[in-house]
Amino acid sequence: MSKFAYQWSHRLVEEQLNTHLDRGLSEHEALRRQQEEGLNQLDEGKKRSLWLKFIDQLADFMIIVLIGASILSFITGDMTEGFLIIGIVLVNAILGLAQEAKAEKALDSIKKMSSPQAKVRREGKDRLIDVKDLVKGDLVLLDAGDYVPADCRIIESINLKCDESALTGEAVPVEKISDALEEDNLPLGDRVNCGFMGTVVTYGRGKAVILQTGMQTELGKIASMLTATKDETTPLQKSMAQLGKILAVIALGITLFIFIISIVEAYIIDGFVSALIWKESFMTAIALAVAAIPEGLPAIITIVLALGMQNLVKKNAIVRTLPAVETLGSTAIICSDKTGTLTQNVMTIQKVYTNEGFKDIDHTYQTNETVSKVALYGTLCNDTKLQQKEDQLIKIGDPTEIALIDLSLAIHENPLQMHEHYPRLHELPFDSVRKLMTTVHLIDGKHVAVIKGAPDVIFSRLEAIDHDSMSHLDHYIKANQSMAEKALRVLAIAYKIIENPNDLKKLSFDDLEQDLTLLGLVGMMDPARPEVKDSIALCDQAGIITVMITGDHIHTAVAIAKELNLLKPDSLAITGQELDQMDDEMFESKLDKIRVYARVSPENKVRIVEHWQKRGQVVAMTGDGVNDAPSIKKADIGIAMGNTGTEVAKGAADMILTDDNFSTIVNAVSEGRAIFANIKKAIHYLLSCNIGEILTIFLGTSLGLLIFGGRVTTLTAVQILWINLVTDSIMAIALGLEPKEKDIMKDMPRDTKKSIFADGFGSSIIKRGLLLGLLSFGAYTIGWFLGKSSGTEVILSQTMTFMVLAMSQLVHAFNVRSETQSIFKMKPNKAMLIAFGLSMSLQLGVIIIAQTRDIFGITMPNLTQWLIIVGIVIFPVVLVEIQKAIKRSKHKGA
Incomplete structure (x- = not known):
């Protein structure tokens, strides 16, 4: 018997693989083989266990410092504080683990939806199945634009050619045959009657029988040599991680300053520094550092992007990567095919x-x-x-x-x-x-x-x-x-x-x-889709330029473009041949006016994308064929058609439309804008709250001697950590689930070269943070003077600060929902209401329950004091509502 599969005759292929070259396998046999062989997919590396992921949560530097602080509490005999810090650390770790699991689950579901498919014949019937479900002996049908789904033996070739450059490095497509080969030990590139996983059918069609699947394929053998996997990180995540490091340095600097001031104040007042002062100052400084650094921000961004991906699926758009979700909202140019996207594709x-x-x-x-x-x-x-x-x-x-x-x-x-x-x-x-x-x-x-x-x-x-x-x-x-x-x-x-x-x-x-x-x-x-005209008008309103690129006749393209109001009176329509005759300078001078390109080549499409990108514009490009793959890959957002698109086009794309509809692209851009806006809201909330916390402690420490005549601690370490626990992640994620604002498509596309903190966003964060910090310190001051006559100034002032800072942050989340709309006129966000209710219940529970009051070192305020707390908490809402009203009136007058 021949040693190699490429030497087998068709009869031997049938015998060795126990299959049928006309009917294929039975469903029962295919299922049996899959249970025996496993799925036809490459290993993605071992997933970390739940226990290791939990350890990862505890491996953060600031968490390790907190654990050290709890040990210090145990050593000094303060068991309650030690156990409370450990409890907060564990709750934080569990929340982080839950966030990670939620993001992973969302991403996994998207991967399943966008998994490649293959045409297979089983029991004599042709059908589409996921590539991962193929087994040895399956009869697959190959067409131009398909990925070869596994290593296989070609049994029918009708001008079949495959691009095997990804595997062999050979740039010229290989012409495939179905006859047996005689030589022994042929290299992969010479096995012209075989197809290999990961290569692409560029021309013709054929039939093949699967020889090897998954890690047993030639591609699998290469993959098994690779141990490292690359995580997908979005530009925003990277910038936020970098910002986190900068904020960490600043926060640690302020923390060190507060620690030194606390020690110096104690020395000035008492002439010496006791062990208790050393411990309290250290614990407060550590707690502040932990609270001030937004270490959870990249994770929250991931969750918001991942949940946004899931939401887009409901709108008929499968976005395959997190960076694409982030980029989607910045789209400024949509280059759309005509047939099936702008039209109904019903001829x-x-x-x-x-x-x-x-x-x-x-x-x-x-x-x-x-x-x-x-x-x-x-x-x-x-x-x-x-x-x-x-x-x-x-x-x-x-x-x-x-x-x-x-x-x-x-x-x-x-x-x-x-x-x-x-x-x-x-x-x-x-x-x-x-x-x-x-x-x-x-x-x-x-x-x-x-x-x-x-x-x-x-x-x-x-x-x-x-x-x-x-x-x-x-x-x-x-x-x-x-x-x-x-x-x-x-x-x-x-x-x-x-x-x-x-x-x-x-x-x-x-x-x-x-x-x-x-x-x-x-x-x-092929009539125009009736909803597309409104979608193009929406693009015009949003500052997005729509361009038709088609292989069809220019007269047909122009007629459809006019019907959809895509071609304006001053716009141009040109052919690919006319484009070829233009040098770059001339093309650049006409680029703004050309709205229709007809009879274009693949090279034309890439050139069009490149010219818009040179201007710094974010370009979306649609396509469905093999020839569209280069331009889809080149575009910032490559879009493939889910119904008519080839596997190559889908493989090159960032987004797949399950309904092949232009309006879905516009809806996806709108959703992309909403997702980015929600991420900004989460960032605004977290950073302004962190600034408020830092300022509250900083003012107390630096002005304590001047205002209160002695050393003061506005908040204890445990109080700071608790506020950080109940106000941060839960509310930030809820903000990431905000419903889309109605005017989101009235703004111009976001300039990706600008910092996220440009256009007043950074200053707004600082101003709101300063407001929260000043009000919280004001609550401390009021509490000090209210309690001085009864000797309760320390516990009352800390209680009022503790309640005002936590409650004002929770209420502040509602202010962040919109920079212009009144919170009283916005649609309710169920996630926000649930998160607010949960967090506020926890905060009020601490002060209502006597035992927790003792643990946190606080007291129950009287009615007057409660009215003052509520008044201070509500004040930012009133102030921000006035600011929003002024903005709205200015906008109307403009």
Whole structure:
């Protein structure tokens, strides 16, 4: 027996893999093999256990310092404080673990939705399944644009070519054959009857039987050598992590200053520094450092982005990476394909043009010989899958080709019988370079090549016109233009009699696609999607430029663009050929005005994206074919069609549209803006609260001797840690779930070169933080003087500070919801209300329960004191509402 699979004959392939080359495996056998072999996927590395993840939460430097502080409390005999700090540390770790789990779960669900699929034949039926579900012996069908889903043996090749550069480094696509090879120990690049996982079908089609799956594939063997995996971090996460480090340095500097001042004050007052003072000062400084550093900010950003990804799925957009979610809201240019995205992708043939002139096609049409021939040839040169189910003919395929099948049905012909009478003997599949498809059939005793494709391409290759003179070619050219101007998509159908059909399989493009005889033109309508016009108007309002890029005729493109109001009176429409004739300087000068590009090449698309990007614009590009992959990859947001897109296009994309609809892109951009706005709200809340906490402690420590005549501690270490626990992460995540503001698409796209703190955002954070800190210190001062007469100034002032700082931060979250809208007129955010209720209940519970009052060193305020606390907490709301009202009035007056 042959040692290598590439040496096996087809019969041996069938025997060795215990499969059937026509019917494939049974579902039962496939399931059995999967249970035995495992899934067809590469290992992503071992996931860290829950215990290790928990340890990670405790490994943070500031947490280690806190654990050290708790040990110090135990050593000095303060068991209550020690246990409380340990409790807070554990609760924080559990919350962090829950946040991480939530983000992971959201990302995993997105991965499952966007997993690649393969066409497989089981029990004689063709179906799409996830690539991971393939097993050895499965019969897979390969088409241009597919990824080869596993290592496989080719058993049928119809001009099949694969790009194997990712595996072998060979840049030229490899032409695949189905015959057995004889040599031993052939290198991968020479195993031309095999396909390999991770490579791409660039041309033709074929069938193959799976040899190896998952880590047993050639790609899997390489993957097993790699131990490191790269985490996906968004630019915003990186900048926030960097900001966290800067804030940590500042906070530690302030903390050190507060610690030194506390020690100096104690020495000035008492003439010495007791061990208790040393311990209290150290504990307060550590607690403040922990509270002041927003170490959870990157994790919160991840959660908000991940939950945003899940929300986008409900809007028919699968965004595959976190950075893409972040970038989405900054989109300034949308380069959209026409067919199926701006239009409905439901083709109906309206007109046929032959030597007899125009024929309108409708349900009342009575056919003639020429139109019947057009219908026959259009049905034969066609890859639509046809299945007869009772009285219904099921059609699966490209809408343009389905329209040709419908033409045969319209003239009462049976497409299935046509294929049976005139079977396909040879074919040259369609590709975007030739813009042609050719099949060969035996018709009336002659070998006939049937060619369909772009009219201008076929016109350039003609030798004759069926039952007409070549001198009348200009009639066909005008008919093509006339139909295109009416927004009809036009296909030309031609044929060629093959005089010497000795070896059909060796006939090339030059043999079959030159010296053609034109049969006729078909004009089909793909109407614009009714909702797209409003979506383009919304883009105009949002400062987003919409550009149509299509391979269709320029007249068709212009007609649709005008209908959708995409092409404005001062806009331009050009062809790819005209673009090729422009140098970069001329193109740059016209870029702003060009809204329609027709008859473009893949290189044209990349050039268009690059020119917008040179201006610093964030570009979204749609596509569905192999030829679209370079521009999709080049764009800031590459978008593939979920229904009509090839696996290559999907693999290159950042976002996949499950409904292939332009309006979904606009909705996704809107959601992207909302997600980024919510992240800003979370950042605003966390940083302003941190500033408030630092300022409260700083003012007490630095002004204590001056105002209160002695050393004061505005908040104890335990009180600071508790406030940090109940106010930070829960409310920040709730802000990340804010509903979208109604005017979010009235702003211009965000400038990605600007800092997130630009345009007054940074100053707003500082101002709100200062307000929180000043009010909290004011509460301490009031409490001091209210309690002085009864000797309770320390415990009362700390109680009022503790309550005001915590409660004002929780109320402050509602102020952050919008910079302009009143909180009393905004839609309720259920997550915010739940988070607020939970946090406020915990805070009030501490003061209501006598035992916890003793633990935290606070007292129950009387009615007057409660009114003062509530008044101070409400004051920022009143102040911010006035500011918002002023902003709204200025905006109206502008």
